[in-house]
Amino acid sequence: MRNTFLVCYDICDDKRLRTVFKTMRDFGDHLQYSIFECQFTPSDLVRCRHALGKIIHHKEDQVLFVDLGPVEGRGDRVITALGIPYSVIDSPCIVVDGEPES
Amino acid sequence: MLNEFVYCPRLFFYEWVEGVFAASADTLQGALRHEKLDAKTDALPAPENDGKIHSRSVMLSSETHRLIAGIDLVEGAAGVVTPVDYKKGRPRDTDDGPEAWPADRAQLCAQALILRDNGYRCDEAVAYYDATKQRVRVAIDEALVTETVQAIAAARALAAAGTIPPPLIDSPKCPRCSLVGICLPDETSFCDALPALASDAQLLLFGDDVEPLDRLVARTVATSEENVRRLIPARDDLRPLYVTGHGLIVGKRGEVLQIRNRDKTVQEVRVGEISQVSVFGNVQLTAATIQGLCWAEKPIAHFSYGGWFYGLTNGLGLKNVMLRREQFTKALDPVFCRGVARSMVASKIRNQRTLLQRNHLEPPTVILRQLKHYADLAGSAESLDELLGIEGIAARLYFEHFNGMLKIEAEGAGDAAPEFVLQLDHRNRRPPRDPVNALLSFAYSLLSKDLTITCHAVGFDPFLGFYHQLRFGRPALALDLMEGFRPLVADSTVITAINTRMVQPSDFIRIGPAVSLTASGRKGFLRAYEQRMDTLVTHPLFGYRANYRRILEVQARLLARVVTGEIATYPGFETR
Numbered sequence: 079m080r081n082t083f084l085v086c087y088d089i090c091d092d093k094r095l096r097t098v099f100k101t102m103r104d105f106g107d108h109l110q111y112s113i114f115e116c117q118f119t120p121s122d123l124v125r126c127r128h129a130l131g132k133i134i135h136h137k138e139d140q141v142l143f144v145d146l147g148p149v150e151g152r153g154d155r156v157i158t159a160l161g162i163p164y165s166v167i168d169s170p171c172i173v174v175d176g177e178p179e180s
Numbered sequence: 181m182l183n184e185f186v187y188c189p190r191l192f193f194y195e196w197v198e199g200v201f202a203a204s205a206d207t208l209q210g211a212l213r214h215e216k217l218d219a220k221t222d223a224l225p226a227p228e229n230d231g232k233i234h235s236r237s238v239m240l241s242s243e244t245h246r247l248i249a250g251i252d253l254v255e256g257a258a259g260v261v262t263p264v265d266y267k268k269g270r271p272r273d274t275d276d277g278p279e280a281w282p283a284d285r286a287q288l289c290a291q292a293l294i295l296r297d298n299g300y301r302c303d304e305a306v307a308y309y310d311a312t313k314q315r316v317r318v319a320i321d322e323a324l325v326t327e328t329v330q331a332i333a334a335a336r337a338l339a340a341a342g343t344i345p346p347p348l349i350d351s352p353k354c355p356r357c358s359l360v361g362i363c364l365p366d367e368t369s370f371c372d373a374l375p376a377l378a379s380d381a382q383l384l385l386f387g388d389d390v391e392p393l394d395r396l397v398a399r400t401v402a403t404s405e406e407n408v409r410r411l412i413p414a415r416d417d418l419r420p421l422y423v424t425g426h427g428l429i430v431g432k433r434g435e436v437l438q439i440r441n442r443d444k445t446v447q448e449v450r451v452g453e454i455s456q457v458s459v460f461g462n463v464q465l466t467a468a469t470i471q472g473l474c475w476a477e478k479p480i481a482h483f484s485y486g487g488w489f490y491g492l493t494n495g496l497g498l499k500n501v502m503l504r505r506e507q508f509t510k511a512l513d514p515v516f517c518r519g520v521a522r523s524m525v526a527s528k529i530r531n532q533r534t535l536l537q538r539n540h541l542e543p544p545t546v547i548l549r550q551l552k553h554y555a556d557l558a559g560s561a562e563s564l565d566e567l568l569g570i571e572g573i574a575a576r577l578y579f580e581h582f583n584g585m586l587k588i589e590a591e592g593a594g595d596a597a598p599e600f601v602l603q604l605d606h607r608n609r610r611p612p613r614d615p616v617n618a619l620l621s622f623a624y625s626l627l628s629k630d631l632t633i634t635c636h637a638v639g640f641d642p643f644l645g646f647y648h649q650l651r652f653g654r655p656a657l658a659l660d661l662m663e664g665f666r667p668l669v670a671d672s673t674v675i676t677a678i679n680t681r682m683v684q685p686s687d688f689i690r691i692g693p694a695v696s697l698t699a700s701g702r703k704g705f706l707r708a709y710e711q712r713m714d715t716l717v718t719h720p721l722f723g724y725r726a727n728y729r730r731i732l733e734v735q736a737r738l739l740a741r742v743v744t745g746e747i748a749t750y751p752g753f754e755t756r
Contacts, residue, residue: 079413079417080417100434103434103436104434104435104436104450104452105435105450105452106450117417117453119205119417120204120205121203121204121205121208122452123205124205124208124209124212125208125212128212149417150417169419169707169710170419170707170710170711170713170714171419171420171421171422171706171707171710172419172420172421172422172447172449172454173422173424173703173706173707174421174422174423174424174425174428174439174446174447174449175424175425175699175700175702175703
């Protein structure tokens with residue numbers, strides 16, 4: 079079962095910040111500066127925490143994992159936007175045919 | 181190894197005899213923890229040394245016990261040592277305070293025995309539990325040594341015998357076991373109980389007439405107090421990726437697949453979130469992509485532009501050859517093949533009947549009765565040829581009434597008559613000559629792809645079937661498994677896609693005699709197919725709900741159980 083997580087980080091060193099950003103790209107969607115939206119299984123969460131734990135400075139930096147509950151049926155209840163719209167893409171499969179998504 | 185054996189002999193058999201492993205959050209956390217511990221490896225000072233001993237990640241072996249162990253930490257001084265093993269979880273709570281679990285005690289005792297064999301003195305061992313940050317001492321006494329030595333011998337005997345032990349019954353160990361989706365403990369026990377009932381019923385009621393499985397099952401389900409526990413998740417949440425665009429290039433950067441059109445990135449997809457990749461026609465994959473997907477054990481299915489399933493790129497896959505060996509032996513046994521094939525064809529016909537009942541406006545009772553008759557005939561057919569005949573007749577009856585399930589009214593009178601009418605004339609293929617046939621063929625192609633992948637995942641050779649006989653390049657076993665699911669998944673997808681207008685007459689083009697889908701039509705149909713695969717259905721035997729993707733795997737694993745002789749009859753999947 080996957081849960082949606084917001085992963086937010088505050089990293090004091092630019093080099094580490096860059097590494098954290100790059101690492102997080104493997105785990106989720108870049109939502110805003112220093113905020114990623116991820117869909118984690120319990121294993122993914124373990125893997126992500128481990129990967130970040132190796133990068134950050136444990137006395138200076140902070141990463142927060144905010145659990146927003148199951149992905150299934152989340153819809154747009156949990157996150158609403160003001161300004162630029164936010165949308166969840168919920169499809170049983172990913173089809174890439176070269177045309178932009180309608 | 182010993183730890184697993186004491187925990188569950190079946191787990192031991194899977195992991196150490198068959199080489200099957202599945203990761204869960206728990207095993208992953210343990211592995212990552214050990215990665216850190218193992219980063220530092222120290223030499224272990226000889227027992228004659230006087231100094232203090234504190235060595236991490238020590239690899240030692242013992243000739244007398246024929247054991248080898250990696251010990252996380254060895255502590256002590258002057259030849260008297262204590263092995264320390266790091267455990268992710270928590271100790272067992274007893275009235276006398278925390279205690280090490282039996283499996284951990286056996287493992288520590290084996291480590292102590294090895295240390296003793298190497299000239300150290302060792303009277304005590306320690307299990308360190310990470311969850312509670314507790315050290316739990318284990319005394320290496322005579323009783324524990326005897327038990328451990330016995331367990332070692334039993335494990336060796338089991339591995340040598342080569343027959344898998346039965347699953348634990350209703351054990352609290354199962355729900356968090358990482359192999360539960362492979363082992364199917366409760367499902368296997370449940371099916372194991374079925375044939376016993378069958379023979380009773382046979383003796384008492386019907387002479388040599390065997391009670392049909394579905395009735396038997398209905399009775400068993402009704403009499404059993406509760407349904408089978410659902411130990412495997414209903415959805416795996418991984419989505420398939422289809423790349424259909426002409427000239428697209430799939431590259432990989434980190435753990436992200438980048439799908440590019442010339443230099444423009446069309447879409448990025450994380451490897452961790454997909455279950456498989458299907459590519460259609462002229463799509464290029466970089467070497468890094470193929471390697472990465474093989475490593476992550478995500479199969480790549482290759483289709484022609486028109487949707488013909490060419491093949492599969494897989495990682496090294498399962499190391500387990502035992503199931504294959506059994507499969508090859510059993511495929512030579514005509515009685516076995518007949519038994520499995522009967523069940524498959526009967527399920528297919530019953531499912532066709534169910535589909536008609538559900539979707540046809542007014543299903544002709546004659547047809548329903550006939551289909552029922554043929555399903556029963558299939559259940560007792562004498563030969564594969566006879567089955568083939570029965571299947572053919574049933575299919576003809578079914579497809580004659582297929583149109584009744586397509587609810588598409590005539591379009592507005594003002595429009596020009598569309599080139600295509602979404603009606604099935606008669607079933608034809610290679611090439612399909614009308615839109616409905618094209619959709620059916622495409623759906624079967626997708627389904628055979630999914631079942632070929634499932635066969636690989638379970639450890640079968642997809643090309644050797646029990647009902648479908650050998651033919652070059654035909655995934656016969658995948659087609660065998662597919663029979664019962666043709667109406668439920670493929671036909672149903674076609675009906676839904678047409679009735680809800682996910683595909684429309686304008687989504688087809690004619691090329692010569694063949695009719696095929698346009699790019700947008702294909703996209704719509706793929707969505708419809710995957711939506712169907714994602715639908716939750718109740719398993720008729722076990723009473724829990726899971727999606728079709730999961731059900732396909734469960735059925736394949738049940739067939740594997742039949743092949744290895746753990747359960748007697750293959751229970752086909754039939755919905756009500």
